Amino acid sequence: NHSIxxxxxxxxxRYHQLPELTFEEVNQDFxxxxxxxxxxxxxTKSDTPLSRNTQCSYFNxxxxxxxxxxxxGLIRNNPTRRVKSIKAENNKRTYxxxxxxxxxxxxxxxxxxxxxxxLFSCCTGLRWSDINKLTWxxxxxFCGSYRIIFHQQKTSGLQYxxxxxxxxxxxxxxxxxxxxxxxxxxxxAWHNMELLRWAMKAGITKRVTFHSARHTFAVIQxxxxxxxxxxxxx
Numbered sequence: 496n497h498s499i500x501x502x503x504x505x506x507x508x509r510y511h512q513l514p515e516l517t518f519e520e521v522n523q524d525f526x527x528x529x530x531x532x533x534x535x536x537x538x539t540k541s542d543t544p545l546s547r548n549t550q551c552s553y554f555n556x557x558x559x560x561x562x563x564x565x566x567x568g569l570i571r572n573n574p575t576r577r578v579k580s581i582k583a584e585n586n587k588r589t590y591x592x593x594x595x596x597x598x599x600x601x602x603x604x605x606x607x608x609x610x611x612x613x614l615f616s617c618c619t620g621l622r623w624s625d626i627n628k629l630t631w632x633x634x635x636x637f638c639g640s641y642r643i644i645f646h647q648q649k650t651s652g653l654q655y656x657x658x659x660x661x662x663x664x665x666x667x668x669x670x671x672x673x674x675x676x677x678x679x680x681x682x683x684a685w686h687n688m689e690l691l692r693w694a695m696k697a698g699i700t701k702r703v704t705f706h707s708a709r710h711t712f713a714v715i716q717x718x719x720x721x722x723x724x725x726x727x728x729x
Contacts, residue, residue: 498624503556506537518570521561526578530554534581541684551583589701590710591617593718602697605689611665612677613690616708617715618662619643620729623705627680632672634658641666656729 507516510532533550545553558575565573591599596617604610612626621629633644637655641663645654658666666676687704694703701707716726 499552500556503553506533506553507557509537518561518564521557521574523574523577526557526574529557530578530581539684543684547581547584551581554581588710589703589707590714591699591701591703591707593715595697595699595701596711596715598697598699599694602693604693604696606679606686608677608679609686609689610693611667612680613705613708615662615665615677616705617711618659618665619656620709620712620716621656622709623682626677627675627682629676630672631670631674631676634666634669634676 507529510529533545533553537545537550537553539545558580561570561573561575564570596614600614612623615621616623616626629643634641635644637657640660641658643656643658645656670676670678682705690703690705694701712729713726716729717723721729
C-alpha cells in the first residue's frame with residue numbers, strides 16, 4: 496500500500512509539474528484534469544497505459560487526502576463531492592489448484608529468486624510488497640521452526656506468522672539481519688513476462704500474476720477446511 500501512495504504522488508507531480516501545490520488550487524477542474532490524465536495520458540515504467548483499477552487506486556489516494564484535509568479543518572470546500580471517482584473493474588481472480596502449484600514448483604524458472612518468492616507467497620499468503628522488503632531480522636526461530644515478526648504501526652504491537660516446512664525451505668540460507676531474504680526480486684514488465692513463461696513451462700495457460708499466489712494460498716486453505724475468519728487473519 497505504501498508503494499501505491501508513492502506512485503500516486505509521482506503521477507500527481509507529473510500532472511501538476513510545478514514545484515508547489517496548495518489546497519486552494521485543488522478544485523473541481525484540477526480533479527477533473529488529474530482524472531483525465533490518469534485515464535488517457537499516464538504511463539507505467541514499461542510505457543504502457545495504466546490499468547483501470549490502477550487509475551482508480553491512484554485517483555482515490557488524492558480523494559482520501561482531501562477528505563482527511565476536510566476532517567482536520569484544512570479545507571472547507573471539498574471538491575471530491577462534485578467529481579466522480581474512476582470506476583474499478585471486477586477482474587476474475589486467478590489462482591492455482593494444488594496440482595498446478597506442484598507443476599509450477601517442478602518447472603524451471605529463469606530467475607530463482609522469482610520462483611522462490613512466488614512459491615513463498617503461495618505458502619504464506621504474503622503480498623509482493625511484504626515479501627520484497629522482508630529482511631532476515633524479521634525471521635526468528637520458534638518451537639523447532641521459524642516465524643515472521645510483523646510490527647503493527649496502528650496498534651504499536653507485534654504479530655507473528657508461523658512458517659511451514661516448505662516455506663522455510665524457500666527462504667534459503669540465512670544472511671545478515673539487514674539483508675533482504677529475497678534479494679534481487681524486482682517488479683517489472685520483464686519479470687511479469689518471465690512469470691508467464693514459467694507458468695507455460697508448467698503447462699498452465701492461466702494468466703498468472705504474482706498476486707495469483709496470494710489467491711492460491713487462500714483457496715488452498717479454504718479447501719483444507721480453514722474457516723473464513725481464521726483465513727482473514729492469516
